[in-house]
Amino acid sequence: MKALIxxxxxxxxxxxGQIVGEIEQGILAYIGLGPEDDIETAQKMVDKILTYRIFDNEAGKLDKNVQQVEGGLLLVSQFTLMAKTDKGRRPDFGGAMAPAQASELFEQMVAYAKQQYSKVETGEFGANMLVKADNDGPLNFILEID
Known part of the structure; x- marks a missing residue:
């Protein structure tokens, strides 16, 4: 499992044309699911995202997590994160979980995230989504859970 946060x-x-998920300050997390991923992997990723310290403390150092700053978490399914790009000029999506399984696991992941934290929003699995973000920093990190 990979996440680009x-x-x-x-x-x-x-x-x-309809907004399906929206946050103010917080974390936008694109989630890529692989064939070996399961609910345990998803829970570990949610826990990591919620506790990852990428917000400034009073001294201006990255020392606070999204919960400590009372920010939002916007989860967006993103199978393209699992693409193999080391050869050729076209991505190979064979590393992504099959859509039916991925949809079910993503929904379980969202449900778990909402149990852990109240400010969780999401995109729509499998839809053509228009994602808008005001990247603050910019700060971007790739998180992986095996």
Missing amino acids: QRVSAASVTVD
Whole structure:
């Protein structure tokens, strides 16, 4: 499982002209699921994202997590994170979980995230999403859970 997380001052997901998820300050997390991933992996990733210290403390150092700054968490499914890009000029998506399984696991992941933290929003699995983000920093990190 991979996640690309961005510290944002605001982010939203729009599907068919309707906003389906929106946060102010917080983390926009793109989630890539691989065939070996399961609910345990998903829970570890949520826990890591919620406790990852990418917000400034009073001294200006990255020392606070999204919960400590009472920010939002916007989870967006993103199978392209699992692409193999080391050969050729076209991505190979064979490393991504099959859509039916990924949809179920992503929903379980979102449910777990909402149990752990109250400020969780999401995109729409499998939809053509328009994601807008005001990347704060910019700060972007790739997180991996095996």
